[in-house]
Amino acid sequence: MSAAEGPLVVGVDTSTQSTKALVVDVATGQVVASGQAPHTVSSGAGRESDPRQWWDALCEALRQCGSAAHEAAAVSVGGQQHGLVTLDAHGEPVRPALLWNDVRSAPQARRLIEELGGPKGWAERTGSVPAPSFTVTKWAWLAEHEPEALRATAAVRLPHDYLTERLTGEGTTDRGDASGTGWWASATEAYDEETLAHVGLDPALLPRMVRPGEVAGTVRASDELPFSPGTLVAAGTGDNAAAALGLGLLPGTPVLSLGTSGTVYAVSTRRPADPTGTVAGFADARGDWLPLACTLNCTLAVDRVAALLGVDREAVEPGTSVTLLPFLDGERTPDLPHASGVLHGLRHDTTRGQLLQAAYDGAVHALLGALDLVLDEDADRTAPLLLIGGGARGTAWQETVRRLSGRPVQVPEARELVALGAAAQAAGLLTGEDPAAVARRWETARGPVLDAVERDEAALARISGVLSDAGPLLERGTD
Numbered sequence: 389m390s391a392a393e394g395p396l397v398v399g400v401d402t403s404t405q406s407t408k409a410l411v412v413d414v415a416t417g418q419v420v421a422s423g424q425a426p427h428t429v430s431s432g433a434g435r436e437s438d439p440r441q442w443w444d445a446l447c448e449a450l451r452q453c454g455s456a457a458h459e460a461a462a463v464s465v466g467g468q469q470h471g472l473v474t475l476d477a478h479g480e481p482v483r484p485a486l487l488w489n490d491v492r493s494a495p496q497a498r499r500l501i502e503e504l505g506g507p508k509g510w511a512e513r514t515g516s517v518p519a520p521s522f523t524v525t526k527w528a529w530l531a532e533h534e535p536e537a538l539r540a541t542a543a544v545r546l547p548h549d550y551l552t553e554r555l556t557g558e559g560t561t562d563r564g565d566a567s568g569t570g571w572w573a574s575a576t577e578a579y580d581e582e583t584l585a586h587v588g589l590d591p592a593l594l595p596r597m598v599r600p601g602e603v604a605g606t607v608r609a610s611d612e613l614p615f616s617p618g619t620l621v622a623a624g625t626g627d628n629a630a631a632a633l634g635l636g637l638l639p640g641t642p643v644l645s646l647g648t649s650g651t652v653y654a655v656s657t658r659r660p661a662d663p664t665g666t667v668a669g670f671a672d673a674r675g676d677w678l679p680l681a682c683t684l685n686c687t688l689a690v691d692r693v694a695a696l697l698g699v700d701r702e703a704v705e706p707g708t709s710v711t712l713l714p715f716l717d718g719e720r721t722p723d724l725p726h727a728s729g730v731l732h733g734l735r736h737d738t739t740r741g742q743l744l745q746a747a748y749d750g751a752v753h754a755l756l757g758a759l760d761l762v763l764d765e766d767a768d769r770t771a772p773l774l775l776i777g778g779g780a781r782g783t784a785w786q787e788t789v790r791r792l793s794g795r796p797v798q799v800p801e802a803r804e805l806v807a808l809g810a811a812a813q814a815a816g817l818l819t820g821e822d823p824a825a826v827a828r829r830w831e832t833a834r835g836p837v838l839d840a841v842e843r844d845e846a847a848l849a850r851i852s853g854v855l856s857d858a859g860p861l862l863e864r865g866t867d
């Protein structure tokens with residue numbers, strides 16, 4: 389037996405690059421065991437992963453947790469948002485999942501916006517103007533490019549739905565993740581039948597919606613899993629909504645997450661509807677809202693620049709006059725799905741460290757540009773930015789965010805906030821508590837606050853200038 393005080397729960401984060409599992413003591417929030425296993429994502433034109441890999445990674449991560457996982461009384465899964473998982477009549481993937489950062493559905497996104505009410509109509513109905521990340525655009529892409537895959541599809545799931553269903557045997561989802569599909573109406577909190585009919589998706593293929601605080605099911609018997617049959621399974625949610633739970637976020641506190649995606653968000657009690665499309669009007673996992681902006685190029689893009697330069701990711705040097713727009717994967721914020729990276733201002737005396745700093749600056753500039761837009765009028769605009777995700781561990785990321793935001797930055801000591809949020813959701817099932825209150829009781833946001841420094845207005849203006857001058861270059865692809 390573990391030395392835990394309370395019952396144990398398992399929280400899972402199945403994000404783009406890996407699946408992580410934490411075994412957490414409900415009484416104290418102590419992480420008593422953890423595991424992690426990687427996924428592969430296709431390169432080239434699209435971004436795809438085999439969902440069966442996520443399951444194998446989950447089983448491996450749980451194995452690494454050892455005996456503690458056997459004692460868990462409840463489990464919950466937080467997962468990368470938007471991915472289109474198509475299953476056949478036997479529950480097997482028809483094809484690899486199309487991921488959130490696959491921009492091939494940009495033409496379908498544009499068409500759907502025009503055909504179904506324009507940006508304002510979409511924002512009012514669903515809370516968001518669908519970017520190519522949104523599941524509905526991927527379904528439309530599949531209909532056009534692989535109609536045979538569509539015909540073979542008997543169930544449509546999001547990544548967290550897929551794993552939850554493999555745990556329970558039942559197709560379920562939640563409002564947080566459903567709000568990133570484009571076929572969930574935030575105005576009515578129900579599947580949007582007009583959109584579904586328009587894209588030829590039978591609502592019977594979609595999972596049942598589990599309400600906040602409800603049980604999704606119980607773990608079915610499986611030799612692969614450490615859980616006892618009957619272990620409770622919570623609704624789960626998208627990874628950003630899970631991290632909001634994991635931080636015990638109160639309305640108005642801004643979060644900057646630096647992972648494969650960069651995201652900036654806050655919880656709000658008001659339903660967002662931004663017709664410019666910069667802010668996605670997601671639901672959170674509790675009953676509030678999660679206005680959020682997302683970039684496609686964050687830690688991987690900066691790490692790629694460091695690798696090209698042959699330097700460590702921390703080897704930045706100040707004084708750069710170079711501008712690097714690190715749009716290696718196309719971009720979502722700003723909405724430039726066909727863009728590639730752009731470098732401007734190179735001189736004989738530019739150093740590798742300055743070039744690397746320019747990549748950090750470009751990535752952070754894109755995120756901070758959306759910060760004011762995700763905050764509603766009640767937000768405290770001087771409160772520290774909570775910095776999370778793998779990149780938050782890096783000094784160069786921390787310093788770049790401080791310099792370009794001019795705000796204090798708080799770096800929680802807890803590392804896996806998505807998995808902790810899922811654990812808090814599972815704990816809430818057992819204790820009847822609000823999961824965000826569970827996380828606050830666990831003090832998951834505790835960590836050093838780095839003081840504000842003067843905002844580097846010159847760098848922000850230089851990057852904005854290059855972004856605007858490079859307009860036509862960024863609109864077109866590299867072919």
Ligand SMILES: Nc1ncnc2c1ncn2[C@@H]1O[C@H](COP(=O)(O)OP(=O)(O)O)[C@@H](O)[C@H]1O
Pocket residue numbers: 403404405406646647648649687688691701777778779780781782783785
């Ligand atoms: N010490 C560190 N300093 C800077 N970046 C880091 C550090 N450790 C991990 N990372 C970055 O974190 C990223 C993974 O972050 P994570 O939030 O786990 O990703 P995801 O949830 O998208 O799978 C990697 O791409 C890596 O660049």
Ligand SMILES: O=C(CO)[C@@H](O)[C@H](O)COP(=O)(O)O
Pocket residue numbers: 403404405467468469470488521568626627628647648649650651668682
């Ligand atoms: O598309 C979004 C949010 O809208 C991304 O934030 C994905 O949810 C992937 O997250 P990570 O794997 O980068 O955590």
